[in-house]
Amino acid sequence: MSDELDSYRAKHYNSDDPIVRLLEEKIESLTKELEKLRQDLNWYKGELEKLLAPPYIEAIVLDILPDGKVVVRSSSGPNLIVNVSSNIDIKKLKPGTSVALTQRGSTIVEILPEREDVYVKSFEVVEKPNVHYSDIGGLSEQIRELVEVVELPLKNPELFREIGIEPPKGVLLYGPPGTGKTMLAKAVAAESNATFIQVVASEFAQKFVGEGARIVREVFELARRKAPSIVFIDEIDAIGAKRVDMGTSGEREVQRTLMQLLAEIDGFKPLDNVKIIAATNRIDILDPALLRPGRFDRLIEVPLPNYEGRKEIFRIYLQKMKVDGSIKYDVLASLTNGFSGAEIKNACTEAGYIAIREGRRYITMDDLVKAIEKIRAKNNKSKSTERSEKYV
């Protein structure tokens, strides 16, 4: 057939003939259209394949066996012993590697990019916090204690083994809001060259049954992987308060999470290279089980700064700002009785704004006095609102 066509074309072909040119243009555009349709068809086939393909199961490698099989913890729950697909380099598999299993869960078909559990992502992991003891005012006694029970054991566990004393596994920092508890935890992590893992206990209280306990497990597995590390649990009263009744499922979930936390703490030895620091504004409502020996058995109070502490905190912030020669630190300390460190910092920032509003590039004593009055007025207002709400 194609020979006859070729010989017909050879005899009659006339490129000047307008019909021939028209036909050739038509053929060219149809050929392009056909090519485009072929590409679209392949794309749709690929999409259809993805849509119809059963989902992979995510898993974490726990161990590699001598026979080349791998033990994984699948996200669907059980531990499995699985094969490794030939396109996977088994040397790239190590405990903690995230992998994808076939739908039947029998074979590792893909190595997933390194990531922490999505829940753990909701926690802050700071390899090296940028807070130092010198940034903290009025808490020298608390710093000394943290150096003794956290920094030294992390940096020099042998010293404690040799002498034969066990430092506490958990330290509880307690005191009013804004007094420097989080700063202290970050500073001791920075000075100990430890990874700082900050969680807010209310993050543990998840809405799905068992999720809180799972998050606790993930956080402590992360802490072991990144050791030496410090797990800092802020607002621990969110899960560690005395339980009055186990009526609601939410209360039971919180209790399960607390039990998991206690199990994790009990699972550590005092000289392991993971330390746990918790913070609370409400030590009075904590479950005594948390404070039992071997858990948070070192309590460090972090109170509002006294006169000298307030002077120190003002110096820390004002030395980083442009001020004129009128600053009197003793007067500032006298005007801020009852202020927390956070409120003193806010007063310095507010004084900066007052100077800017008045068109100046430096802060005066008058700016600071006005700022202190503004913050005290705001505090009094919020306290009176609190009181009135209490009696509503």
Ligand SMILES: Nc1ncnc2c1ncn2[C@@H]1O[C@H](COP(=O)(O)OP(=O)(O)OP(=O)(O)O)[C@@H](O)[C@H]1O
């Ligand atoms: N003693 C202090 N020295 C210097 N700055 C302080 C001090 N206390 C608080 N601050 C300032 O207040 C801010 C809040 O402090 P921090 O978060 O450590 O308080 P906290 O006690 O953990 O508060 P909360 O109990 O509300 O979590 C800090 O970022 C810091 O700037």
